[in-house]
Amino acid sequence: AQSVTQPDIHITVSEGASLELRCNYSYGATPYLFWYVQSPGQGLQLLLKYFSGDTLVQGIKGFEAEFKRSQSSFNLRKPSVHWSDAAEYFCAVGDHNFNKFYFGSGTKLNVKP
Amino acid sequence: DVKVTQSSRYLVKRTGEKVFLECVQDMDHENMFWYRQDPGLGLRLIYFSYDVKMKEKGDIPEGYSVSREKKERFSLILESASTNQTSMYLCASSAVGGITDTQYFGPGTRLTVL
Numbered sequence: 001a002q003s004v005t006q007p008d009i010h011i012t013v014s015e016g017a018s019l020e021l022r023c024n025y026s027y028g029a030t031p032y033l034f035w036y037v038q039s040p041g042q043g044l045q046l047l048l049k050y051f052s053g054d055t056l057v058q059g060i061k062g063f064e065a066e067f068k069r070s071q072s073s074f075n076l077r078k079p080s081v082h083w084s085d086a087a088e089y090f091c092a093v094g095d096h097n098f099n100k101f102y103f104g105s106g107t108k109l110n111v112k113p
Numbered sequence: 114d115v116k117v118t119q120s121s122r123y124l125v126k127r128t129g130e131k132v133f134l135e136c137v138q139d140m141d142h143e144n145m146f147w148y149r150q151d152p153g154l155g156l157r158l159i160y161f162s163y164d165v166k167m168k169e170k171g172d173i174p175e176g177y178s179v180s181r182e183k184k185e186r187f188s189l190i191l192e193s194a195s196t197n198q199t200s201m202y203l204c205a206s207s208a209v210g211g212i213t214d215t216q217y218f219g220p221g222t223r224l225t226v227l
Contacts, residue, residue: 094212
């Protein structure tokens with residue numbers, strides 16, 4: 001069955017430090033992968049997506065993610081975190097057989113001044 | 114900018130009440146979705162609709178129904194609210210459908226059932 005695991009529930013980083021949020025997926029075919037961000041009091045916003053091609057994907061707000069098929073991972077990275085990045089981040093896999101998305105449980109990011 | 118609005122940000126209802134959650138999108142999108150968001154569980158799909166008057170069950174449709182009489186509006190109905198339906202409800206829309214199309218989310222309705 002399709003599933004997405006985000007092993008870190010909470011992460012705290014200092015402003016200016018680098019960030020990596022982990023995502024592992026389980027999917028039988030070639031996955032379509034997504035990262036969303038949810039700022040406090042707001043809906044989800046798409047950060048980036050991967051369908052095929054270059055395994056390093058650039059997104060908005062300076063984020064990038066790397067697809068590693070051998071590790072079934074799609075980790076999100078940012079070289080230097082800003083206080084405004086404090087939010088909850090969701091990884092998702094798209095099931096193109098059923099046109100549905102499966103979301104991870106989310107990782108809450110806190111940014112220390 | 115795509116805008117998806119939800120009728121209420123916070124809602125408090127009593128057990129057994131009939132509850133309507135409304136979602137409106139202003140981008141003429143074909144597809145609309147209702148998700149439920151719970152801590153530790155992420156988002157789970159309740160229902161979705163690919164066209165007016167069409168609906169499809171998601172992963173957790175029990176206890177819910179939906180209505181889509183107009184293209185821009187998608188309503189989630191709790192026929193008889195129960196405490197286990199206390200949750201954050203998110204509406205989303207997308208233009209074409211399929212998983213390659215970006216979903217745009219509303220701000221959510223936090224529902225408490227007492």
